[in-house]
Amino acid sequence: MQLAVNAGNFVADVVNDRRSSEQPPDRVIGRVIGCDGSRATILSTVSIGNWLASDAWSIGKLVSINLGRTRIVALVYKVHAVQTAWNDEAENAIRIEVEFLGEVVERPHAPTRFQSGISEYPPIGAIAHRIRAADLAMVYDLGGRKGVVIGQITQDASIDAMVDVEGMLSRHFAVLGTTGVGKSSAVSLLLRKAVSVRPRLRVLILDPHNEYASAFPDLALTIDGDALDLPVWMFKQDELADVVFRGRAALDDEPDILREAVTQARARYRAPVAGDLARDLGSSLLKRPLDGGGPRAASADTGTANQGQDSTTPFRLKDVFAAIDEMIGLHEQRWPRHALRSLRVRLEALHADPRYRFMFGRAAMHESMAPILGQIFRVPLHGRPITAFQLGGLPGEVVNAVASVLSRLAFDIAVASQGAMEVLVLCEEAHRYVPSDPKLGFAPTRQAIARIAKEGRKYGCYLGVVTQRPGELDPTILSQCSTIFAMRLANEKDQQIIRSAISDASASTIAFLAAIGNREAIAFGEGVATTMRMRFSALQPHELPAMGSRKAVEDGPRFEPTLDDLVRRIRA
Structure with missing residues (x-):
């Protein structure tokens, strides 16, 4: 008709x-x-x-x-x-x-x-x-591109909302939305779809709220503060200094003393002196790193040319103490004795603190990267391509340094695999690590994440950014994310950030951001055919993310802890 x-x-x-x-x-x-x-x-x-x-x-x-x-x-x-x-x-x-x-x-x-x-x-x-x-x-058809269904179009629920996983990953993606709109559930859905179509993909989730462990019971290995092994020698100089001095007033000479003591400790590990040979026979010689290669220059420089050198050669904390003691005993003092003693006390306190066992406890026994990288980046996969890294249980003053180490290792392992392994770093609460104000945050973490955003796609290292405050996120990082899922955002500054990222042909769509429903999103960029208002599919109850404390409340405590139990857990 x-x-x-x-x-x-x-x-x-x-x-x-x-x-x-x-x-x-x-x-x-x-x-x-x-x-x-x-x-x-x-x-x-x-x-x-x-x-x-x-x-x-x-x-x-x-x-x-x-x-x-x-x-x-x-x-x-x-x-x-x-x-x-x-x-x-x-x-x-x-x-x-x-x-x-x-x-x-x-x-x-x-x-x-x-x-x-x-x-x-x-x-x-x-x-x-x-x-x-x-x-x-x-x-909303992707044309010749292969897509996966992530939900339905809001205007017509009979039409599937499709995303091209290749386009979404290769040029990075972001999920933005205020608290309570279903942001974490949307991320869980996207990750499930990604690993289902990309068998070589490893996913590393930087999880500050410890909420993703419950979302992937069948696909993820969960690493918390108790299961984590990240030896102190894998930290670069500036990352280690952040752990030792952050939140504590450092004497002027202490950072330089730490640099020199660590350099000497690395040198002792590579070429032990006669006294060390006699003392550590059967120990040091038998624990050479399998992946350390030949002799390396012991550099404390953190510049581009030496980024990897100060984290590939192991060292022992006892050698750091020995180097500091030798400096204290010198007749001609290069460093003030009170600064040397202050640094030694700091290191002893960290070594004795049970919260830092992941650096100084059993982790110190590892003198090769192989078991560390194998656990974190799932080599081999064993059917679990996702690592949920629970940062919530770590001391607050080391979270940034740990995030820096993990992001740096993700990039390095993608480069070293020559494309055989693809790594996705999913950064929850990304504005904490790469804030818009360059004076805030931790510079090495910012540099590691920025390197993935700018260079990662060439080597198969991808970035996923999740935040509830895009206005507080480094705009350079967000600009590298070519696929964006914008969920409800009431803040005008946050909406303006999205408005500047979306194409002119769909600019009016941003007007809906303050009023769209839970699980709804405005999706635009490389991974979708055109800007679309869509609703994410609902997950099964066992696939939903939930913070550990919330899950404990929902499941019900097995027993009422005593006051002594609470004090012991807080100190642990």
């Missing part, structure tokens, strides 16, 4: 594409009365009980403007009545503001397709109508 509509000299055929028998046969619902470079104004009429009034002109929905063989697809972003008074007995004129997204093109002997941008602007009087179901599906 066709309906020929004559608007002056403009004639168009409108093919009816009713979605159900209950819909009216006429899909013509308005006419264009104004147009500029990217937007148009449509005039329509509605009345009480008019079925079209509550459907076609809803904010955020797509409509068509018919030009014959071309149909412009436009987004409704504003609706208002022409008159200030409403007449219940007659039709009321309304103005609809729409933004052009692209066009559906029909060509003889060629498949109908959707393309972004428009080749022809609508004339005054052009017909606007409800978008066809087939056209709507075509708008």
Whole structure:
């Protein structure tokens, strides 16, 4: 059935594409009365009980403007009545503001397709109508790219929301949204889809809230403060200094003394003196690192040229103490004795602190990177490609340094594998590690994450950014994320960040960010066909992330702890 509509000299055929028998046969619902470079104004009429009034002109929905063989697809972003008074007995004129997204093109002997941008602007009087179901599906179709289903389109739940995992990962992605909108559940869903189609992918989650362990019971290895082994010698000089001195006033000479003492300890490990040979026979010689290679220059420089040298040669803490004691005993003092003694006391306190067992306890027995990298980056996989790294149980003053080490190792292992292994670093609460103010945060962590963002895709190292405050995130990092899932954001500054990242053709979509529902998102970028408002699929209860404390409350405590139990756990 066709309906020929004559608007002056403009004639168009409108093919009816009713979605159900209950819909009216006429899909013509308005006419264009104004147009500029990217937007148009449509005039329509509605009345009480008019079925079209509550459907076609809803904010955020797509409509068509018919030009014959071309149909412009436009987004409704504003609706208002022409008159200030409403007449219940007659039709009321309304103005609809729409933004052009692209066009559906029909060509003889060629498949109908959707393309972004428009080749022809609508004339005054052009017909606007409800978008066809087939056209709507075509708008969100990935074309020749292979995609996975992550949810449904908000406008029509019968149309799947698809994402191209290759495009999403290779150019990094971000999930943004305020607390309680389903951000962590969306991340869990995306990770499950990613590992299902990328068998070589390893995922390292920097989890500050300890909430992802419950989300991947079948796919993840959980590493907390008790299970973590990260020897002190794997920390670069600036990372170690952050652990030793952060939050504590350091004497002027202490950082330099630490650098020299560690350098001497590394040198002793590589070439033990005669006294060490006699004392450590059967110990030091038998514990040479399998991956250490030949002799290396012991450099304390943290510049680009020596980034890896000060973390590839192991050292023993007792050799650090010995180097400090030798400095104290020198007749001609290079460093003040009170500074030397102060540093020794600091190191002794850290060594004795049970919270730092992951650095100085059994971790100190590792003198090879192999078991550390094998555990963290799942080599071999053993069916668990995800590592949920629970940072919540670590001392607050070492979290940044640990995040720096892990991010740096992720990049290094991707480079060393020469593309055989792909690594995704998912950074939860990313604004903590790469804040917008360069004076805040920890510089080595910022550098490690920025290196993945800028260079990682060449080597198969990808970045996933998750934050509830994109306005506090380094804009350079966010600009490297080519696929963004923006969930509800009420803060104007946060919305402005998204507005600057989205294409002009979809800028009005950002107006919905303050009002979209839970699990809903505005998705745009390389991983999707076009900007879309979609709702993430619901996960099964056993796949939902949950903070450890919340899960304990939901499951119910097995016993009521005593005051002594609480004190002991706090001190542990």
